[in-house]
Amino acid sequence: MYSLNGIGISTAAEDAYLALVEGGPMAPTELASTLRVTSHAISTAVGELTDLGLVEPDGAQLVARPPRSALDAVAESRTKELAALRDGIEELSRFWRDHHAEGATYIEIARTQAARSALVRRLYDEATEQLRCLTIGYTGRSAEPNMMAPGCWEALTRGVKASVVYGAHVLRDKPAREAVQTSVDLGERARVFPDVPLNMGICDDRFALVCPPTSDWGRRHHILVQRSDLLEALIGVFESFWQFAVPLPAAVETADDFGRASTDETRQLLTYLSGGLTDESIARELGVSERTVARRITRLQQMLGARTRFQLGVQASRRGWL
Structure with a gap:
């Protein structure tokens, strides 16, 4: 469906304009009945559309005008406003630099x-x-x-x-x-x-x-x-x-079985290890002894040919175990 909100037109005014385009000229009361809104809401919406040149009265009825010419004028006005805003930003930036000469222009604190x-x-x-x-x-x-x-x-x-x-x-x-x-x-x-x-x-x-x-x-x-x-x-x-x-894995999964340790525990061990946790912290998280943690790490290092614990984490990641 069409949306005019991006150019600053309210939802009520948008509904009124589209109804007039689709249904043809209507009196305000008929338009209010079509949209099932109050007369006050229609009056506000029509005032907004009239100011933009999208609707004009024709006797007792309201007529929708082609949007191109009306909104081209709006776009031109907004373009000028944007240019003025950018000029203002540059002026303020120069004023800032004049009073903060030591600061780089691409940095804000x-x-x-x-x-x-x-x-x-x-x-x-x-x-x-x-x-x-x-x-x-x-x-x-x-x-x-x-x-x-x-x-x-x-x-x-x-x-x-x-x-x-x-x-x-x-x-x-x-x-x-x-x-x-x-x-x-x-x-x-x-x-x-x-x-x-x-x-x-x-x-x-x-x-x-x-x-x-x-x-x-x-x-x-x-x-x-x-x-x-x-x-x-x-x-x-x-x-x-x-x-x-x-x-870090997106889910609990691993590619191999590492013996008596469960695959879930092995994945957790590798994850904790790659994050720099101590053996004591890992043991506490897994609910095992520090000696058990050290033994499992040594075994994994031997399997993957890793000389350091961080290399073990990298190798496990490359093999898809993390």
Whole structure:
């Protein structure tokens, strides 16, 4: 069906215009009866359409006019308004640079909670193709079961491809794992790396949001990086982490049977190991002794020819065991 909302026409006015186009000239009372709305609603809608030149009175009736000429004039007016807005942005940007000479023009810093929250929401709302993120992981301050960043669910459900590298913290905290699993179930590609240094999100190839870690919670800030050589460098940083990170599985599955340990336990062991958890932490999660964990890891290393535990995670991933 047609929609005129995108050019600023209300739903009521849109319904009135389409009814007049389809049904021909009508008196306001007849139009109100056709649409099953009040006379006041029709009066408001007709006033809106008349101002735009889409409807004109013809005696006691209302007549729809062809949209091209009327809306071309609207488009021309909007184009001029947009040009004026862009000019205003440039003027304000120059004024800002004059008083902040030390700052790069492609960088903005958000220091207030409202500004930080708006940037995070913008990251997800404006994504049309892909999101690439590094995240240290959910902290105890904010971790809640199945918690997702505002706008993340909407981005994933509208088909945005999300690729996220999580720090090992995400595997040490049950609410955090549940939040990640929710995202994975919606199509997110998730990987884990032992030491992710900061939180960063890249919206398509248009801008990045960098959130440096800080010990002073009250003085934290977010950095918005627009198109620039720095943005290209940040994309390269993400790709490097993505290459070396180990995938988190989308479901409980494994390709081989590793003996007495169940396939589910083996998958969990490899996942925890690739995230940098200690033997003690892994043993606690699996409900076995540290000695049992060390023995299973040694056996897996021998099977895959891995000299280090991180290599074991990489090799297992390449074989499809993660």
